[in-house]
Amino acid sequence: MSEHSKSSPLPTYFVVFLALLVGTALTVYASGLDLARFNAAVALTIASIKATLVALFFMHIKGASEKLTKLVVIGALFFLLLLLGLTMTDYATRLWS
Amino acid sequence: MPTPMPQPDGRENYLNKHYGVWSWLLTTDHKRIALLYLISITFFFFIGGFFALLIRLELLTPAGDLVQADTYNKLFSMHGIVMIFFFLVPSIPAVLGNFLVPLMIGAKDLAFPRINLLSWYLYIIGGALMVHCMLTGGVDTGWTFYAPFSTNFSNTKVVEAGIAVFIAGFSSILTGLNFVVTIHRMRAPGMTWSRLPLFIWAHYATSIIQLLGTPVLAITLTLVAAERALHLGIFDPKLGGDPILFQHLFWFYSHPAVYIMILPAMGVVTEIIACFSRKRIFGYSFVAFSSIAIAVFGFLVWAHHMFVAGTSVYAALVFSLLSYAVAVPSAIKVFNWTATLYKGSIHYDAPMLYAFGFLGLFTIGGLTGLFLAALGIDVHVTDTYFVVAHFHYIMVGGAVMGYLGGMHFWWPKISGKLYPEGWARLAALIVFIGFNLTFFPQFLLGYLGMPRRYYDYSHMPEFQVLNVLSTAGATVLGVGYLLPMIYFLWSMRYGKPASDNPWNAAGLEWQTASPPTTFNFEQEPVVTWEAYNYDELDAPHNDAPHSEEVPVAR
Amino acid sequence: MPDSSATGLHAEAHDPALLHHFAEPQQQRDAASLGMWVFLATEVMFFGGLFLAYLVYRLKYFGDFGAASKTLDVRLGATNTAVLICSSLTVVLAVWAAQTARRTLLIGSLGLTMILGLVFLGIKGVEYNDKFVEHHVPGASFSFEKVPIPGHPRQYSDPRHAQLFFSLYFVMTGLHALHMIIGLGIFLWLLTMAWKGRFTPEWHTPVEIGGLYWHFVDIIWIYLFPLLYLIDRHP
Numbered sequence: 001m002s003e004h005s006k007s008s009p010l011p012t013y014f015v016v017f018l019a020l021l022v023g024t025a026l027t028v029y030a031s032g033l034d035l036a037r038f039n040a041a042v043a044l045t046i047a048s049i050k051a052t053l054v055a056l057f058f059m060h061i062k063g064a065s066e067k068l069t070k071l072v073v074i075g076a077l078f079f080l081l082l083l084l085g086l087t088m089t090d091y092a093t094r095l096w097s
Numbered sequence: 098m099p100t101p102m103p104q105p106d107g108r109e110n111y112l113n114k115h116y117g118v119w120s121w122l123l124t125t126d127h128k129r130i131a132l133l134y135l136i137s138i139t140f141f142f143f144i145g146g147f148f149a150l151l152i153r154l155e156l157l158t159p160a161g162d163l164v165q166a167d168t169y170n171k172l173f174s175m176h177g178i179v180m181i182f183f184f185l186v187p188s189i190p191a192v193l194g195n196f197l198v199p200l201m202i203g204a205k206d207l208a209f210p211r212i213n214l215l216s217w218y219l220y221i222i223g224g225a226l227m228v229h230c231m232l233t234g235g236v237d238t239g240w241t242f243y244a245p246f247s248t249n250f251s252n253t254k255v256v257e258a259g260i261a262v263f264i265a266g267f268s269s270i271l272t273g274l275n276f277v278v279t280i281h282r283m284r285a286p287g288m289t290w291s292r293l294p295l296f297i298w299a300h301y302a303t304s305i306i307q308l309l310g311t312p313v314l315a316i317t318l319t320l321v322a323a324e325r326a327l328h329l330g331i332f333d334p335k336l337g338g339d340p341i342l343f344q345h346l347f348w349f350y351s352h353p354a355v356y357i358m359i360l361p362a363m364g365v366v367t368e369i370i371a372c373f374s375r376k377r378i379f380g381y382s383f384v385a386f387s388s389i390a391i392a393v394f395g396f397l398v399w400a401h402h403m404f405v406a407g408t409s410v411y412a413a414l415v416f417s418l419l420s421y422a423v424a425v426p427s428a429i430k431v432f433n434w435t436a437t438l439y440k441g442s443i444h445y446d447a448p449m450l451y452a453f454g455f456l457g458l459f460t461i462g463g464l465t466g467l468f469l470a471a472l473g474i475d476v477h478v479t480d481t482y483f484v485v486a487h488f489h490y491i492m493v494g495g496a497v498m499g500y501l502g503g504m505h506f507w508w509p510k511i512s513g514k515l516y517p518e519g520w521a522r523l524a525a526l527i528v529f530i531g532f533n534l535t536f537f538p539q540f541l542l543g544y545l546g547m548p549r550r551y552y553d554y555s556h557m558p559e560f561q562v563l564n565v566l567s568t569a570g571a572t573v574l575g576v577g578y579l580l581p582m583i584y585f586l587w588s589m590r591y592g593k594p595a596s597d598n599p600w601n602a603a604g605l606e607w608q609t610a611s612p613p614t615t616f617n618f619e620q621e622p623v624v625t626w627e628a629y630n631y632d633e634l635d636a637p638h639n640d641a642p643h644s645e646e647v648p649v650a651r
Numbered sequence: 652m653p654d655s656s657a658t659g660l661h662a663e664a665h666d667p668a669l670l671h672h673f674a675e676p677q678q679q680r681d682a683a684s685l686g687m688w689v690f691l692a693t694e695v696m697f698f699g700g701l702f703l704a705y706l707v708y709r710l711k712y713f714g715d716f717g718a719a720s721k722t723l724d725v726r727l728g729a730t731n732t733a734v735l736i737c738s739s740l741t742v743v744l745a746v747w748a749a750q751t752a753r754r755t756l757l758i759g760s761l762g763l764t765m766i767l768g769l770v771f772l773g774i775k776g777v778e779y780n781d782k783f784v785e786h787h788v789p790g791a792s793f794s795f796e797k798v799p800i801p802g803h804p805r806q807y808s809d810p811r812h813a814q815l816f817f818s819l820y821f822v823m824t825g826l827h828a829l830h831m832i833i834g835l836g837i838f839l840w841l842l843t844m845a846w847k848g849r850f851t852p853e854w855h856t857p858v859e860i861g862g863l864y865w866h867f868v869d870i871i872w873i874y875l876f877p878l879l880y881l882i883d884r885h886p
Contacts, residue, residue: 009747017740024732024876028725031881039885043877051870058743059866066681068281069688076692079309080699082396084706087345090400090412091707206672208682274689282682283672312693316700320822328790329818331704336811336818342707346700621674 016057023050110513110612125210126615131196132511133217134187139582141183141224144231146575148176153535153568159561161553169552170237171253177240178258182265183224185496186354189361190272190307191220193503194300196511198276200606200613201294203285203622208278216271223265230257239550241351242317244332244343248324256325259318266311266318269357273307276300285605287624294604294628295384299364302388306353306360306395314350317343341407348399356395358492359459360388362499363430366452369502370434372602373449374441377629380433387426394423404475413472420470427463431456442635446600447521451502454529458494462487465540480550483543489536501528501581509595513612514588520580528577534570538563603629668854680856687860691867694830698871701823705878708815714800715812717883722787723820724778728880731774735869738767742862745841749855754848757858761842764865768835775828782817789818820879827875830868837861 027046035042055073111128121129151172155163164172195213199206207213230236236258238247247255280301284293321343323329330336332343371378378384400408400416434456443449465487468474478484508516542563547554554560598607609618626633673679709716745760747753786794795810841861844850850858 009743013740013743013747017736020736020739021733024729024736027877027881028729031725031877031884034885039881039883043881044874047874047877050873054739054866054870054873058739059863066684068685072685072688072692076309076695079396080695080702083313083349083696083699084703086397086400086415087349087703087707089415090341090345090408091710093409093411096409096411204672208672209686210672270693274686274693277689278682278686281685282678308689308693309696312697313700316697319826320700320704323818323822329822330789330814331818331822336814337708337712337809338815339707342704346703349700616671 012057016053019053020050023053108610109614110610111615112513112612114615123214125206125214127195127199127207127210127213128511128613128615130213130217131192131194134191134195134220137217137221137224138184138188138192141179142578144228145176145180145184146578148172148179149571150575152176153571155552156554156564157561157568159553159555159558161555164552166552167237170239170550171235173550174236174239175231178236178262179227180492181240181354181358182262183220183227185358185492186265186269187220187272188358188496188500189365189503190276190300190303190357191216193365193500193507194272194276194303194361197507197606198279198297198300199283200510200609200617201297201604202280202283202288203605203618203624204279204283205616205618207275208283209275212271213275216268216275219264219268219271223261223263223268226257226261226264230254230261233257241347242321242343243347244321244324244340245334247321248330248332248343256322259322263315263318266315269307270311273304273311276304277308280304285622285624287622288605289624291381291385292624292626292628293385294364295367295378295381295388296361296364298385298388299360299367302392303357303360305389305392306357310350310353310357310396313346314354317346317350320346341403344403344406345400348402349396352399352402353392353395355488355491356391358496359499360391362455362496362503363388365499365503365506366434366455367430368602368604369448369452369506370437371629371631372506372600373444373446373452374438375444375631375635376437376441377627377631378433379436379439380429381628383429384433387429390426391423394419394426398423401470401475404472405479417470417472421467424463424467424470431460431463445522446505447516447518447525448502448506450522450525450529451498451505454525454532455495455498455502458490458498458532462490462495465490478543480548481543482539482547482549485549486536486539486543489539494532494536498528498532501525504581504585506600507606508585508588509599510606510611510613512585512589512592513595513610514592515595515599516581516588516592517584520584524577524580524584527573527580531570531572531574531577535567535574536570538566538570542567601634603631603634676854683856683860684863687863691863694867694871698823698826701819701826702874702878705819705823708812708819709878709882712809712812712815713882714806715808716816718798718800718808719787719795719813719816719820720880720882721884722785723880724781725880725884727774727778728876731771732872732876734767734771734774735872738764738771739866739869741767742865746855746858746862749845749850749858750852752852754845757845757850758842761838761845761858765835765838765842768831768838772828772831772835775824779821782821787813787817789814789821793817823875823879827868827871830871834861834865834868837864 023046027043030042030046031039033039111126115124121133124130124133151164152169155161155169155172161169195207198204234254236251236255237253238251238255242255242259280293280297320329320331324331324333330338332338332340334340367378367384398416398420400412401420404413404417465483469478469484469487505516505521508514542560543549545560547557547560554564595611597609597611599611600607605618605622605624606613608622668679669676670679673682741760741764745757745764748757748760782788786792793810793814795808795813797807797810800806800808838861841858844857
């Protein structure tokens, strides 16, 4: 983790930082629009993009040669989605019968 | 290869390198920490066993005449909590895993030795809190802590028990973390993934479950405590909350937890069967990947504990189907063990007796699990003694037998002494007989309709005979468990010294001294051979004695 | 995996930071990094249970959750989001400073991170106090006035379900705040070590893995903010 490209990573950090702030402003703005059921999707999409930016650039996944780190992250997200998704097979179908 | 009989204890090893209580309580040596765990979990096994004894005594007669109903609720609750969280979950990983994982991969210690010690202290703190809870009123919610009883109505020390389990769970998470990082990063040169002992694969899979499942239990217990103590009602029906949500969250951990308890035992059994058949395990890749498959699939089936709870019937269908799927990797293992035995050169030493016991009893337990996965049958037998028998066949007939088999197999390595083989075989037989006498009648009781968690069955007095058989079996089983404790202790003082490899077994742990030095190996091993190279070990050009004459105490 | 040519017990030039059970510093660094990532995976599942509860109840009681969410102050929530984003920047600056032996920048960045963390907690405290004053803290003194649900005439929000929202709000943000406090403790320790000059370009692993933890706590808030504050904000 101590090896980096010769050029400074600082410009990347500042660009990502600004993107995160813009994303936050965008989230707040979008919540004021009436998008019906898509409000949630938009908010979560923007949040996920922000989270990905933090993970890739601030947490140094991008550029890390470690496939294992990516596997750990994807694995955790997979099991989280499993928890949410499989439980929803119950709640989403309660009213079917 | 077996080494010549050693001189009596003069060499420096991890046991005699430092003396004094603090050298043990502040150790970072994974082998010493394993022994610290051994003593602690044995202590909790006695406590859990004591509660079991009281339960079985109460059930000798149909009337509820030994204890009151509320007390009985506490008995089965604390039996479950102690046996699951403070005995079974740590048992093999924290004792045998801690001791053997670095040795088997050729490392000097785990990746994070201080976190390993922290794990033990967290276990002790959680355990002490649990003992305090038991002594000051106990908990009566069942080990399952179901809401809204646990959150709104129980008058017992639910929060304290929850915190105790939470802390012990954190210990479990850190152990899993240590194993995963160790197995990835600390393997000796040449120790590729496909040369790893299957014990390591099993513990890797177990660690994945510990890491991903236990945090969900932690947050669930936190929510119960928050609801009880701070009235933050997440599960409260009066507020529109759903108690079934508690069950989803609880079982999301607690089902994979049973795989935490059985996978390590499967790893042990694999090592034992290979050694005492003198054969490479049949289908190494299948066994390795089936461990990972069990870990992953185990997370897909939790709601089969909730078929009659009030979930949607469509969800029940999904989970029933998935529960059939999860049996497949376990079955693959049973087939591979059986194929390993076929045309093997079988030796009936005590570890192998336990492995045979495991094969039969785990199979019965697993198959009865499939009965329960069928919705129609489950409606009939859920919350009866059928379920109790099912999980005790796996947890006791499977996991505990695996633990005992492993303790016998590796005892020479751990202690440098041989246990008395005759007594060990007798004890294995007593355990097997006692176990079946205790739990087989419970299948019948459950099928005939006796509910679980009942202290009084006087409306069904015809169940008494089977209950008496079960209690008698429990007594026999207790004797069977006491014997190894006695002769293991005896062997530490009076046992014959063990050579480095008394079983002529494959594996790096047998290439170093018994007991090992603190840093495990004189020189870092470089692995150039495949796992389970029994054909090389038993090759006749060795001038070492043939495997039949391996020196073991008789 | 250690270099296969290393068969001795110790690395040639014995780095004082090298722990005895590792063959070489890179192995130790990789182990620490993997350890922290695996720990963060467990934290994902820890918070995950709360996200499940939130998902189930939000879908079931959307209108009530919307009404309850509207009583949270978006400006404070958005400010806190910005505060944490700034703190993530100061964290990566600290790591870069450690990598490039810039001691003053390192100490300054670590300190600034802590100050931003304290600002976050301060704003959170203000918000909690607001909720306390408005009787939105679940329990015996909870009270929530029925408001009409937009788009559904003659339907009013159910205070019982609003109490569910606030239970989740307090547990989720409370747990997050607890992680922030632990993070502050970790960074205080890092700051002390940095002040003593213990970090070098060759060894600054605690800064890196402490940073990973802090970014994770930031990511959790990145999700908490829209989920809790922005459910139903359109007129």
